[in-house]
Each structure stands twice: as C-alpha cells, then as structure tokens.
Amino acid sequence: MIMKWLEAERLSVADLLEDLTDDEWRRETLCTGWTMQEMAAHLTTSTRTGWRDVLTGVVKARFDWERMEDDKARTIAAKFTRSELIAQIRETAGSPKRAPMAAPIDPLVDFLVHGQDIARPLGRVREMPLEPAQAALEHVLKSPFWGARKRFRESGIPDLPAPDLLMLATGRKLSTAGDKPVDNSNTRSI
Numbered sequence: 001m002i003m004k005w006l007e008a009e010r011l012s013v014a015d016l017l018e019d020l021t022d023d024e025w026r027r028e029t030l031c032t033g034w035t036m037q038e039m040a041a042h043l044t045t046s047t048r049t050g051w052r053d054v055l056t057g058v059v060k061a062r063f064d065w066e067r068m069e070d071d072k073a074r075t076i077a078a079k080f081t082r083s084e085l086i087a088q089i090r091e092t093a094g095s096p097k098r099a100p101m102a103a104p105i106d107p108l109v110d111f112l113v114h115g116q117d118i119a120r121p122l123g124r125v126r127e128m129p130l131e132p133a134q135a136a137l138e139h140v141l142k143s144p145f146w147g148a149r150k151r152f153r154e155s156g157i158p159d160l161p162a163p164d165l166l167m168l169a170t171g172r173k174l175s176t177a178g179d180k181p182v183d184n185s186n187t188r189s190i
Helices: 002-019 036-043 051-060 065-079 082-091 106-122 130-142 148-152 162-169
Strands: none
Touching: 002 036, 002 082, 002 106, 002 130, 036 065, 036 082, 036 106, 051 065, 106 130, 106 162, 130 148, 130 162, 148 162
16 A cells, blocks of 8 residues: 555656746755755655665765765756656656665655645645555654654644644644745755
8 A cells, every 4th residue: 555655646746846837946845955956856766775875875974864865865956857857756656666774654754745845835735645644654653763752752742633743743843835934844854
C-alpha cells in the first residue's frame, strides 16, 4: 500500500511543480534558503542515493546531515533544468529504491511534507490524503530520525487532524496557505 501512495504522491508533486509559473519556480519554499528548484532537486535524491553518496557526502559536510542534504540539493539543482528534475521525479515515481537507512515509508513522508513546503508559501491549497498522512504520522512519531518525540515531549500531542500533526511532527508550524510561518517551521525534513 505504501508504494501505491508514494507513487501517487510523487506524481502529484511533479504535477504541482510543472504547474508553477517561472516566478513561482524561483520563490523560496518553507525550507529556508531552498527555492522550488532546490526542493525539486532534493526530491529526486531518494531513489538515486546510495551508500557511497551518503558516506562521502556526510564526510564532506563534516558529519552534518542537514548540510550534506543542502549541498546535494544545490549541486543537483545547478546541474539539471526544471523539466529534467520533474522528469526524474516522474521516472522514478513507482520505484521502491530509497536512500540508505530510510524506512520504506520515509520517502512518502518526504513527499507529503515537501508538497506542503512547496504549496503553502505560494498560497496554494494542497490536500494531504488522510490514510497516507495517518500512516506517515505513526511512523514519524516512532522514528528517532524525525525528532517528533522531542518536539511533543513537553506539550504532548495536540488533538489535530493527521495532516496537521504530520506537519508539526516534522518541525513545521501550522499556517494557512499563503502564510510564511517563522521559527521552527522552516526546518527541513530530510
């Protein structure tokens, strides 16, 4: 079931990216410092990253995971055009390949959340499918990688719909479409 959801989400995000105007393509996502180009580049990596990439990347980034992901996204964004990046996402939409150490559901989490990271600063409403969002949230709440337990340690888990909780659990602040939230909202989910 996860692969079916992931393929649909990858294709949906590719459609969203394809629909952006040239001006929107150059705008910043909710991930501080990343334009839509860098975000699209990041989204191509889950099916194209192997152990060698991770090991050399993390050493180059002085063992800073976020710096490694940032460097990789910027390098790929500079190398490929908009249409090439979108084509790469489409080409691997049904691929089960994932980055080393990633759980089978991690790429789905990435696409669900990053789809919002793209849509919200543009004022676009992007519905998050409930069943995949619930499954992604359950995973994020259990996984030490995403940091959700730490985020909810003091406040507890609020009584909100799964899509909103998924955004909070991955470091975003809730906002309405078009708002540019501040604070932790721009933390990348890698």
